[in-house]
Amino acid sequence: MCLFCKIVNQEIPSNIILEDDDFIAFHDINPKAPVHILAIPKIHVDSFNEASADLMGKMSSFIQKIAQEVNINESGYRVITNIGDNGGQEIKHLHFHVLGGAKLKWGHFSDADPKGHF
Ligand code: 5GP
Ligand code: ZN
Numbered sequence: 001m002c003l004f005c006k007i008v009n010q011e012i013p014s015n016i017i018l019e020d021d022d023f024i025a026f027h028d029i030n031p032k033a034p035v036h037i038l039a040i041p042k043i044h045v046d047s048f049n050e051a052s053a054d055l056m057g058k059m060s061s062f063i064q065k066i067a068q069e070v071n072i073n074e075s076g077y078r079v080i081t082n083i084g085d086n087g088g089q090e091i092k093h094l095h096f097h098v099l100g101g102a103k104l105k106w107g108h109f110s111d112a113d114p115k116g117h118f
Contacts, residue, residue, distance in 0.1 A: 004093035008042045018069050023062045034101030035070055039063050045094040047083045063096060072100035
């Protein structure tokens with residue numbers, strides 16, 4: 001069973017912010033912003049590549065609720081999902097990073113040369 005499935009099953013403790021029938025949201029163990037929350041489906045889905053339109057619709061509503069719950073919906077925030085090796089996905093259970101609580105920089109996305117793929 002993967003790490004995030006264990007968090008869903010409460011075999012590994014986490015700091016849960018919001019939960020419904022389909023999803024949970026909890027604080028990232030290694031925050032990269034004043035607010036850094038992970039939102040995951042309770043069912044195991046490897047990544048965004050395998051996420052259905054139905055799941056993504058519900059996920060969007062759930063992430064919007066998280067933003068309201070922690071009061072970053074008006075100040076703004078960023079939602080990121082890493083996919084596969086090049087995307088930097090370490091945990092192979094679909095998760096969305098919800099980052100906020102400060103003005104976020106964009107510069108760390110310039111770590112790869114933007115020229116050259118196409
Ligand atoms: P990825 O790199 O796969 O997009 O993101 C995985 C995230 O999970 C990282 O930001 C990492 O800090 C977080 N993480 C890894 N292990 C744990 C854990 O046991 N508990 C929590 N709350 N977060 C974790
Ligand atoms: Zn899993």
